Amino acid sequence: MAQPEALSTRDARLDPFPWYREMHEESPIRYDEDRECWDVFRYDDVHDVLHDPETFSSERPLTAQGEGETDGMALETMLNTDPPRHDELRKVVDDPFKPGAVKHLAPHIRDITNEYIDAVVDDGELDVVADLATPLPVTVIAELIGVPADDREQFKQWSDTIVEGPEAATVSAETVKEAQLQAQAEMATYFTELIERRREDPRDDLISDVIHAEVEGTTLSEGETLGFLALLLIAGNITTTNLITNAIRCFATLHDGIESVRDIASLELAVEEVLRYQSPIQAVSRVATTDTRLGEHSVEAGDRVVVWNGAANHDGDKFDDPGTFVPDRSPNQHLAFGSGVHFCLGAHLARLEARVALSTLFDRFETMQLAETELQPVESTFLYGVQRLPVQFST
Template identity: 90%
Template structure:
């Protein structure tokens, strides 16, 4: 997904919200000639696009080289399929991510969190991202998938490369694309070897579950299997990493800092407000399945439509005082996890990981404040977060 020119600078990537407001007021639905796509900014319109899978498809057309329209490998996943295939694929891995199943992971997630904090507790300072927000969700999802512990750092590098956007990179778009294809190819090779191992020696993990699953009486294709595993790995860590990091940033702006959200009830509401105020995923794209209309605009079949849920979550018609972080905001019908059939499969897990990480920080640290530093945005056209977030704390 290409970066709009308006978000090409470091400052705009760290604070895209004034541009969103301008677009909602002046061009709530517009066609970008340079990016060859429609942009949608208002809450009602974004929600309509996300919920209408018949008119706004998630399927991606393939090039002659077998790539999708983003330049990536043509792996089949729930994200780029429509019903009924989407529903069939989602059922394969739906159970492990339901609230009841996720709840059983809480003690283990707590143990993992404590291990990472134990490693830095005597230092008085840490990088929230490198020391906790990255390794925690990577470890959790890697264990669920069945990835050996020694390989998890490599998986993080692959996922970071695959979601990197050319707009925020210091190298050319072509170089970024080549690096992404290389990372995807390496990941596919890795998973292919692991799949062969699990076919001979099944275990209690998602790899074994996916490769032995039957949909309509048949096992999944190689592309579907690889797509499943890649999607679970990447989506299973990038959202939570940015959610934890953005939460620490947001809480630091409150008059009483972390004191405002120490108790469980306050923290739960505050996390929902982080999801609204600084959504880890800022935009998703769809393809018009037929000639249709968006507002007063005629959209042709095959046109790409980018739904800016990061903008929708700041729409004053939906949220009072939308540009203020209100930790106890309720109700809070944000679109951070999407809407409709593609609502984020891992939403419950992401919330649990964030609650565990943040509550543990607050329990073990008496004070915590963000260090003065020049923040750098993540290199992605659709993610919102920073590359490093150093903090100082006392116990």
């Protein structure tokens, strides 16, 4: 998904919210000739598109080697299918990600967090991204899936490459695309081999569950199985990485810093406000299945429609004072995890990981403050976060 011209600079990607306000007022729905797509910014419009999969489809061709027609294996996932097939596929892994199912992971998540803190506690400084927010969710989701510990760093590299945006990269868009295709192919090959091992030796992990699952009386195809595992691994770490990192950034702006959100009740509300204020995923794409209308605009079948969750979460018609981070905001019906049938499968796990990681940091550190650094946005067209976030602390 190409980046709008308005977000082509470093400063704009770090702070897209003034542009969102401008679009709310001047062009809440607009067609971008350069990107050949519709952009939707207001909360109600974004909500309506997400709740109408019949008109605004998620279906698009994906393969183990990338988008489009290739020699790769077709991957079918919940992200690129519509009901009823979407609902059938989601049933395969829905139960392990429900609130009650992930709740028991909290002590283990705290143990993992403490291990990463122990590794840097004597330094007096840590990079929130590299030292905690990146490895923690990779470890958790990899353990759930059944990926051996020695392979987790490789998976993080693959997932980072796959979501990288060409506009922010230091090399050409063609080079980025080639790297993405290579990463997807390597991941597919790895999973194919791991699937074969689990067929012969099932274990108590999601790989074994997916392999032996039946959807509407039929087993999943190999492409569907590969798609599931790739989706769980990538989506299972990127959102949480940016959520934890963005939370530290947001808390640093508060008058009392982390003191304002130390207790768990305050932290739960504060994490929801982070999701609204600095949504880890800023936009998602759909395709019109028929001629239709968006507001006063005529949309033709086949047109691409980009809905800006991040802009919807800053809509003044929905949220009072949307440009201010309010840690105890309630109610807070943000769209950070989407809405409708494609509501993020891992939302409850991401929330839990963030709350446990942040509360563990607060328990271990008496004070925390951002270190002096020039922030750089993540290299992606639809994610919101920073590449590094060094903080100084005292115990």
